[in-house]
Amino acid sequence: MRRTLHPAWGVAAVAFVALVMAAGFRSITGVLLIPLHEEFGWSHETIGLAVALNLLCFGLGAPFAAGLIEQFGVRRVVTVSLAAIAGSALLTIGMTETWQLFLLWGLVNGAATGAISVPLAAIVANRWFVARRGLVTGLMTASYASGQLVFLPVLAWLAGFDWRWAALAVAGVALLLVLPTVLRFMHDNPADVGVVPYGADETWQPPPAAAPAFGAAFDALGIAVRSRTFWLLAGTFFVCGATTNGLVSTHLIPAAHDHGITQVTAAGLLALIGLFDIVGTTASGWLTDRYDPRKLLLAYYGLRGASLLALPLAFDSAYAAMIAFSVVYGLDWVATVPPTSALTTAAFPAHAGIVFAWIFSAHQLGAATAAWGAGLVRTATGEYTVAFLAAGALALVAAAAVLLVVGKRPAPATPVAPLMS
Numbered sequence: 485m486r487r488t489l490h491p492a493w494g495v496a497a498v499a500f501v502a503l504v505m506a507a508g509f510r511s512i513t514g515v516l517l518i519p520l521h522e523e524f525g526w527s528h529e530t531i532g533l534a535v536a537l538n539l540l541c542f543g544l545g546a547p548f549a550a551g552l553i554e555q556f557g558v559r560r561v562v563t564v565s566l567a568a569i570a571g572s573a574l575l576t577i578g579m580t581e582t583w584q585l586f587l588l589w590g591l592v593n594g595a596a597t598g599a600i601s602v603p604l605a606a607i608v609a610n611r612w613f614v615a616r617r618g619l620v621t622g623l624m625t626a627s628y629a630s631g632q633l634v635f636l637p638v639l640a641w642l643a644g645f646d647w648r649w650a651a652l653a654v655a656g657v658a659l660l661l662v663l664p665t666v667l668r669f670m671h672d673n674p675a676d677v678g679v680v681p682y683g684a685d686e687t688w689q690p691p692p693a694a695a696p697a698f699g700a701a702f703d704a705l706g707i708a709v710r711s712r713t714f715w716l717l718a719g720t721f722f723v724c725g726a727t728t729n730g731l732v733s734t735h736l737i738p739a740a741h742d743h744g745i746t747q748v749t750a751a752g753l754l755a756l757i758g759l760f761d762i763v764g765t766t767a768s769g770w771l772t773d774r775y776d777p778r779k780l781l782l783a784y785y786g787l788r789g790a791s792l793l794a795l796p797l798a799f800d801s802a803y804a805a806m807i808a809f810s811v812v813y814g815l816d817w818v819a820t821v822p823p824t825s826a827l828t829t830a831a832f833p834a835h836a837g838i839v840f841a842w843i844f845s846a847h848q849l850g851a852a853t854a855a856w857g858a859g860l861v862r863t864a865t866g867e868y869t870v871a872f873l874a875a876g877a878l879a880l881v882a883a884a885a886v887l888l889v890v891g892k893r894p895a896p897a898t899p900v901a902p903l904m905s
Contacts, residue, residue: 532859541594543848615683622769730854760814777823789879
């Protein structure tokens, strides 16, 4: 009998594309910082505050994005989000005032890209996969984290001619490439195409309908806040966001520019971080299935702290030092996600998804704080050194804090099934 590829892999591929592109759309704010500063005279602090709003809207929407998808379907939510991203990018071309930056790239772009983020990866994996679910989740999570970095060289190159070309590229890709792909190939549930999830047998039954989005989100939060584990995981993930999206993703390019490194070259360093992030995050998922997640987080945050403390020296050293920083930092970029998710599941098994979404909100709150704070440091001191050193110290504190989490070894990995069915 002829065997065909299960439709779940096609849906996962479309979600992969949407996640990568949405991450690239969100990360354009880091490319715009220098051109906007040079054209309009807006300070690093002001632009950093707009990026902070972007990250805040992105993160605070996470607990509710999953509920919206449950209520309206993946295709509808992703379609509306892509239209909002494209519209905000097109309107940005005529921007002349800071309030327009805050509205378009801060509020609209942040909320729209937040709907196409980590919660989407989890929903697609849980709906469409029984076998290989962890692998699919890890790959899509890595794709999202890397997507915000690997497109930066192209966007930086376009911004070198005029930053408006970069904004126009975002709108064009969203409308002409990603949106038609989603409308043509994305399906909400396996039942829509007459199949069961990948790896399920004939006895499989769909899970009960989810509770109303807002009620379930706040109910889970009410349970979580009474646990020390929640605060430890949220606090360390706050540091994770501050040291990645908030600081390095947003301010590495202008910091490198301060040291005579061109914007395109600095964007290439971020792209290198993104490439090695795929390796690091995928490996972290494999390690999390086999080792104590707390010890993994101790190693990840410790390595991250040491890297940030060494970064000011790397700027003033040979270019090879910056390449070494990018490789090391890339392996650790979001390697924290699988062990943090595993600890959340162990502590809150009945509400793991929503509780992790709230912890992810803490991640983005940390990113927003660092995006604004590092810009403030640059405006006040004329350089980023204090911001990088403070972030390195915070990462070392997070490394020690994870040892206070009460955890247990994860359950054995789910048996795999063949790719074809």
